[in-house]
């Protein structure tokens with residue numbers, strides 16, 4: 196299966212870090228089933244174990260492999276080896292950090308080329324600026340996603356709102372489908388992304404992270 200998303204598709208990101216009580220393939224697999232039943236058109240998942248588990252929902256899977264290493268900012272699928280484990284687990288497309296930041300890993304253009312040629316898979320580029328989106332398109336990425344806006348040193352501090360301006364700027368300059376991702380925390384914001392030119396929207400935290408959702412409620416309820 197490759198990733199052929201219709202315009203207006205909702206992608207649900209099912210991820211839970213190791214300190215999250217919902218960490219692990221059992222919970223992420225169940226999240227994917229719930230997302231599918233709710234109408235999601237694809238799942239974004241982290242690591243080969245979770246990718247395998249979410250495949251059971253029968254939806255296309257955008258696989259990422261977060262590998263953290265000290266002193267470098269890039270952690271989303273930084274190496275070909277990380278991408279390979281996702282392919283073996285059944286990912287339908289590989290997402291990776293396509294920013295030009297220092298990494299313990301492979302140059303993103305080289306990674307895109309090898310993933311396409313050696314794994315036979317397409318690439319979903321995570322970027323944070325218009326320039327990075329333009330570069331990712333040149334590298335041969337199939338989808339360009341605003342995932343990292345607010346999370347690179349030069350786009351910090353992270354605002355509360357999603358980066359709709361980046362979606363609009365990318366959609367005016369790039370013919371590849373643009374995916375809006377990062378802080379789309381309400382259905383209205385997801386709709387606004389489509390109106391700004393996005394082809395699809397990824398929602399993570401507000402659908403699949405009850406701890407963060409609880410925190411958001413607590414902040415309002417317990418505040419002045």
Ligand SMILES: CC(=O)N[C@H](C=O)[C@@H](O)[C@H](O)[C@H](O)COP(=O)(O)O
Nearest residue numbers: 208342346376377378379398399400
């Ligand atoms: C910056 C980074 O590492 N983003 C990650 C990428 O996979 C995930 O932690 C996010 O949850 C995902 O992008 C969806 O965004 P949101 O959870 O805001 O809906």
